[in-house]
Amino acid sequence: MSLLTVVRGGARSIITRAGGETRASRLASWHSSVDTADVSATVVRRVRLPADRRAPGAAREIVRAALAEVELTEVMNEALLLTTELTTNGVVHAGTDIDLEVVADREELTVTVTDFAEGLPTRITPNGVEIAEGGRGMLLVDHFATSWGTTHYPHGKGVWFRLTRGRPPSAEPSGAVPPFGAPSAAALAALANSELRLVDGGIGPAADRLLTRLCGAIAATGGLVRLDEADGGGLRPVAGYGAVGVDPARLLTVPLQVSWPWRGELVLSVGDTPSAYARPLAELVAERLGLALENERLRRTDLRRQAWLTFLAEVSELLAQSLDIELTLALIPRLVVPRLGQWCAIYSADEWGDPKYAAAAHVDEDLVGGLVEQLHQVGRDGPMTRLRDAVRTGLQTALPPPVDGLAVPLVARGQRLGLLVVGRPANLRRDGEEFAIIDDVARRAALAIDNARIHAERTRVAQTLQKSLLPPALPTVDGIGFGAEYVPTLGDAEVGGDFYDLVPMPAGRWLVVIGDVSGKGVQAATVTGLVRDVIRVLVRDGRPVPDIMARINETLVERGSGRYCTLAMAAVGRGGQGQLDVILHLAGHDRPVLVGADGKASFVGTPGTALGLLPQVKSPNMSVSLAPGDTMIFYTDGVTERRRGTELFGIERLRAAAGTFAGLSAAAVATRLRATALAFSPEPPRDDIAILALRNEA
Structure with a gap:
């Protein structure tokens, strides 16, 4: 005989082997936390199982393998039944991890289940009298085990049972009546080994099988599992077997251990003289049903909460739009x-x-x-x-x-x-x-x-505020037509820096003004108002347009807070032969479009320096004559820089569109250009659009 010492994860396992390395490796491969040993045909297995509903099934497989290895299958039914009861008690009542120890040889099996909760188990006889330490599961342990007992530790307790070859209950002939009217070990093992696997979220088929085995074990003529899922439908059957009577005296009702708001019950027709084991086994089955239903309730609760979180996210998204x-x-x-x-x-x-x-x-x-x-x-x-x-x-x-x-x-x-x-x-x-x-x-x-x-x-x-920066109405002047349009950016929430104005000058002349202050918001509106007011005051004082430009530049340099302004100003007066004489000044502003009565369109004016950037600016002037039917269109860069993806509306598209406006009134020209620019892209404007049209209507 040789000794093999294996160290895994800091824990030392000793495997004594007599039959070569193959058997030892097979035993050691059970689980990374399982200790196995074989000494004189003795198998020892130790494993820690989590507090999970799958723990009893895992424990049964370990015991089954150990019994098969030592060829002690004679006590298989009792061993699996009692292992199920002890591990289920540990999971349901202790609620802690459990340590399982299995010691088996050719003559006997000892299984110890240790939990880490305080308290003692209680054992109940068929007539309902307590027997020292144990529970309903302990009643079965006391009946089927050769011997059993408990071990107490500062951190918890262990319950063990021993089964010996030749134990009378495992050798009962078919149809024999066990002591105290207990069901056979095979029937109880089948009952304990019934799997409660939920299919498509329902417990019905699994509960039907478990209920059938329970009724067979206690000779009940029928049974029902009823559940109230807090959906307003009350208690409804989810599983059934046989016929359930209506006489309360012949019914056994056990509540299911599920959390609020769910509630449920197990109802059995047990007749006038029920088996002494009817209530303990019904309570054991009710515990198993309750555990499965509680898992289902938690699963549904988790899905429900995920659905509510999704719903709330959708609500927030829709409201934010x-x-x-x-x-x-x-x-x-x-x-x-x-x-x-x-x-x-x-x-x-x-x-x-x-x-x-x-x-x-x-x-x-x-x-x-x-x-x-x-x-x-x-x-x-x-x-x-x-x-x-x-x-x-x-x-x-x-x-x-x-x-x-x-x-x-x-x-x-x-x-x-x-x-x-x-x-x-x-x-x-x-x-x-x-x-x-x-x-x-x-x-x-x-x-x-x-x-x-x-x-x-x-x-x-x-x-x-925007209305205060624009003229309330356009003036009506004989022989001169004015038209204007203004489109703010993105739903009118911000004040733009684009503006236009018409200011009367001496000798019946008019000053046409259009400009664009950099930026948006209150600060841009403040600068816009400042520029408009300075222009109006200086025009009333009779200052020439170049002086007005210079004074605005000085004001912006001193008080513009770093903002600048592009400006186009045109002094308009009547000339001979029905013409309009226009003196055009551009300070960094886009050149206006001159549309002749014949539909020819061209850009006029000489660009100058934007105001507010430099101490001195240049603002060259240009004289333009408007014949009857001619139109001059002023605009801001919101027209030419209107985007459709990466494509700009541009000056050439503006020139082509303006040529089609010949013969229209000034108001119609401004309206048509606004519509043309907006139709260029489905997106809302990213910049303000200001349009001012001047037409010779002589």
């Missing part, structure tokens, strides 16, 4: 119904703190009108009274039948914005998780509403 407050209010009920309720209504809060109806949705759209009428009923305890209280107190409020709903305040950034009212089905149990989801949706909806409200306020301010 709109900054229009009316669209946001209309969208919220559609997100809630039917996922969280049969109907949903959204109310905003007016300046007096009263709820103001905004939108509603119902699983049956034909009932929306009637729903709104019910919600608006007033009275001492009417729905509208409760809605007012909910807005003013900021507390969730239940609405009584027939409305049967829940009003959740919409609060964002400390401000009460309104109510989210959700209708719950009358037969649906109050689900705390769903109420938490409703509360979460209300918070997200309130934030979306507040964002839309802030955006609407910013848009209103931007539009008001």
Whole structure:
């Protein structure tokens, strides 16, 4: 005989082998944490199993292999049954990892299951009297084991049993009546070894097999497993066997150990004189069913929570796509119904703190009108009274039948914005998780509403400020036509730097102005207003255009905060033979397009230096005569730099389009150019667009 010492993971295992290396390697290959040894035909195996429902099955396989190796299959049924009971007790009741030790030779088997929980097991006789240490499983251990006992440690306890070759219960003839009316070891082993594998999320087929074996073991004429999954359907059968009577005295009912909100029970027809082992075995089966159902409940809960997280992410994404407050209010009920309720209504809060109806949705759209009428009923305890209280107190409020709903305040950034009212089905149990989801949706909806409200306020301010930077109306002048268009960037939320103006000059002349201040927002608007005001003041003082340009440049250098401005100014006056004399000054601005009455288009003007960049600027002037029917089109770079992917609208496309506008009024020219530029790309404008058309209508 030789000794082989194996060290794995810091643990030392001793394998004594008498038959070569093959057998030892086979024993050692069971598990990285299993110790095996064979001394004088004795097999020893030790393994730590996790607190998992699969632990009893793994323990049975280890015991089965050990018995097969020492050829002690005579006690196989009892060994597997008792191993199942001890490991199941450790998993279900102790809730800790368990250590399994198996010692087997040709004459006897000893199995020890050690857990790490405090407390002692209790054993119960068939008449219900406790026997020292043990549980319902201990009753079976006490009946079938040759001997058994417990070992106590500071950190837990171990329960062991021993089976010896020739033990009478394993040799019972078929049909014999065991002591105390106990089922045979083979029947109990079959019952213990029944696998509870869930197929497609259902326990029915596995529970049917287990129930059939239980009824056969205790001679019950029928049985039912009933489960309430907290879906409003109450207790419903999920498995059955035979016929179950209605006489309570002939029924044995055992609750299933599942967590709230699920509940269940095992019901057996045991007759007038049930087996003394009926209740202990029913409770053991109920524990196994409860463990399987609890795993299924946890699996469903996990899937449900994943689904809710996905739902909340979708809600956030959809709400974030709109900054229009009316669209946001209309969208919220559609997100809630039917996922969280049969109907949903959204109310905003007016300046007096009263709820103001905004939108509603119902699983049956034909009932929306009637729903709104019910919600608006007033009275001492009417729905509208409760809605007012909910807005003013900021507390969730239940609405009584027939409305049967829940009003959740919409609060964002400390401000009460309104109510989210959700209708719950009358037969649906109050689900705390769903109420938490409703509360979460209300918070997200309130934030979306507040964002839309802030955006609407910013848009209103931007539009008001933008209007103040543009002339309220274009002047009407005999023989001169003016037309203008302005397109802000991305939904009017920011004030742009583009502007135009028409300023009267002495001797019946007019100063046409169009410009573009760098940047956007309040600072750009401030500079734009500064430039407009300086131009108007200096024109009233009679300053010539070059002086006006120089003074604006000085002002921007000193007070422009690093911003600059491109500017085109044209002094327009009547000339001889119906012509308009135009003196054009460009300060870094794009050259205007001159469109003749015959449709010929060309760019005119000499580019100069943008204002606000250098202490001194050059602004060369150019005289242009507009014959009757001629049009001069001024524009900002939002037209020529309009993009379609990587392609620009460009000056050549502008020239070609302008040639088609011959013969149109100045207003029509500005409108047509605006439409042409916007139609070039499906994307919203990335830059402001300002267009000003001057036409000789003599």
